[in-house]
Amino acid sequence: MAASANNPLLIEVKDLQTYFFLHEGTVRAVDGVSFNIYEGRSLGVIGESGCGKSVTAQSMMRIVPSPPGREVGGSILMYLRDGNGAAEVVDVLKLPAGGPKMRSIRGQQIGMIFQEPMTSLSPLHTIGDQISENILIHEKGVTKKEARERTIEMLGRVGIPRPQRLVDAYPHQLSGGMRQRAMIAMALICGPRLLIGDEPTTALDVTIEAQILDLIKKLQADLGMALMYISHDLAVVGEMSDEIMVMYLGQVMEHSTTDEIFDNPLHPYTVALWRSIPTIEGKLERLVPISGSLPSPFAVLPGCRFFSRCDRRIPGVCDAAPPPLKEVVPGHLVRCFLYQ
Numbered sequence: 001m002a003a004s005a006n007n008p009l010l011i012e013v014k015d016l017q018t019y020f021f022l023h024e025g026t027v028r029a030v031d032g033v034s035f036n037i038y039e040g041r042s043l044g045v046i047g048e049s050g051c052g053k054s055v056t057a058q059s060m061m062r063i064v065p066s067p068p069g070r071e072v073g074g075s076i077l078m079y080l081r082d083g084n085g086a087a088e089v090v091d092v093l094k095l096p097a098g099g100p101k102m103r104s105i106r107g108q109q110i111g112m113i114f115q116e117p118m119t120s121l122s123p124l125h126t127i128g129d130q131i132s133e134n135i136l137i138h139e140k141g142v143t144k145k146e147a148r149e150r151t152i153e154m155l156g157r158v159g160i161p162r163p164q165r166l167v168d169a170y171p172h173q174l175s176g177g178m179r180q181r182a183m184i185a186m187a188l189i190c191g192p193r194l195l196i197g198d199e200p201t202t203a204l205d206v207t208i209e210a211q212i213l214d215l216i217k218k219l220q221a222d223l224g225m226a227l228m229y230i231s232h233d234l235a236v237v238g239e240m241s242d243e244i245m246v247m248y249l250g251q252v253m254e255h256s257t258t259d260e261i262f263d264n265p266l267h268p269y270t271v272a273l274w275r276s277i278p279t280i281e282g283k284l285e286r287l288v289p290i291s292g293s294l295p296s297p298f299a300v301l302p303g304c305r306f307f308s309r310c311d312r313r314i315p316g317v318c319d320a321a322p323p324p325l326k327e328v329v330p331g332h333l334v335r336c337f338l339y340q
């Protein structure tokens, strides 16, 4: 792992494999992914559409749609610390996805915000009821009145104006930016130690996006949370993260500190991604396509997964065996034969 922090370990993902078993074949959506998340630190995850960013996060939350999906290998160790700092280590892959332990991890240990707020907010209930509900489920002995007060306080904290009134609003009565703030309040209400943002600003316009990014950073600092920030937008990931993991077709291609990844990108895929940053100021809707087409998600490739699109490929080497992920500079991991 890229040595990134002296902070205590929060989550250790080791050789995670999450596959989808479809009629057409097996999609190895996540295929041997390893990384650590440290308390209070932020990890950015970047890569083109379909590379496994969301499925990685869904596996950590145990919300992969199953069937057809299943975590078939690896472990996700969660370090649950008590007040004295002693850790109980739980492999979340060994827990029943719908069981009480996993439900308490979702919410109290990990909160998640999604690209589209309507996927996690119900249109039938007020935002206040939905947020309070989370408190009442997770925390024993809290009264409805206390839960409502805490909800109002949190809505204010995420920048919702007049929270005493908007606590009784339905999601459709809020603007997109306000809905996203309500979803952040819902993710944070039980004080998670890790916040996962899966492209939480992609659906917003640039001004609102900037406000939400500032809000997430401020809340992260105030609450001392770790952050896993998933995006296809390099500028956003760079701004939000202490370190960056670059994914391609279910694998980690490169992983290092944000400064190192920006100053010294090594993997030809990362270099190609960097080249795809538009020079004119503007919101990046999708990464500018890199030459060559993405292999079929069902393909089983004997060599490097980026071979067919790589401008530095070595025939007979890179397509013969899979390159390992190797630490080539201290704290800088690369999966490429050019650096073995």
Ligand SMILES: Nc1ncnc2c1ncn2[C@@H]1O[C@H](COP(=O)(O)OP(=O)(O)OP(=O)(O)O)[C@@H](O)[C@H]1O
Pocket (backbone or CB within 6 Å): 020, 027, 028, 029, 047, 048, 049, 050, 051, 052, 053, 054, 055, 056, 065, 068, 069, 232, 297
């Ligand atoms: N519910 C599902 N059923 C079948 N295949 C799925 C499912 N969810 C994801 N996949 C497949 O798993 C692979 C990884 O998908 P994932 O959603 O993790 O990509 P991503 O990196 O988050 O992409 P994007 O940037 O578009 O969000 C893709 O090939 C995708 O088609």
Ligand SMILES: [Mg+2]
Pocket (backbone or CB within 6 Å): 053, 054, 055, 198
């Ligand atoms: Mg995704």
